[in-house]
Amino acid sequence: MDLILIACSHKKIDGGVPNYHESRLKNMLSPLHYNDLMTARSELANEFHLPLSLDLGSRSQFQNIFYLPSYQRYSGKVYEKSNFAAIFPTVQEKAVIIVSALYGLLDAHDSIRDYDIEMRYTRHFWQLHSLGEILEDYILKLRPNRVHDLLSNQYRLSLKPFPITDRFERFGINYIEYNYPGQGMGALWHRGNDLKELLLMNNA
Secondary structure (H helix, E strand, O other), rough: EEEEEOOOOEEOOOOOOOOOOOOHHHOOOHHHHHHHEEEEEHHHHOOOOOOOOOOHOOOOOOOOOOOEEHHHHHHHHHHHOOHHHHHHOOOOEEEEEEEEEOOOOEOOOEEEEOOOOHHHHHHHHHHHHOOHHHHHHHHOOOOOOOOEEOOHHHHHHOOOOOOOOHHHOOOEEEEEOOOOOOOEEEEEHHHHHHHHHHHHHOOO
């Protein structure tokens, strides 16, 4: 089993359906960390004056919100270059976690709304709400053989002080960071190519 970490995208597909499906993270995080994540989403939604609904920690569904799976909603360069929306549903023995400016963490199957928030505005918030600790909880529950970190520095900072690589090594988890020095915006294309390669690797 491989785990791939990727960033959300400012560019998104609009539309969707009103039906919300509960996050897969609920079964992969401890009750404490899942509650921390949902509470943080609710606090952030209030800061940005977003209507609360099931996806952001409310117990009731707001009527005028429409959802798409994360793998379909995001459509930036990394997603476009990797053909993520088409390839991801077919992969086997791989999990993808999306680090999101609004949601914190998402399983790539999770239902999300269309939103207009960037990580540069919420990075410090997620640091204060221990997003890296929540991700570590997920990884230690999943116990993948490898974690492929395709995140940019902005997103890695939101997780600090994560990753605690020596702890992962004790559980036989190989943590691999992908870096693209000097590439500027071109790094997005390299991430997209690497993401596609990882998704297709050993995929029957």
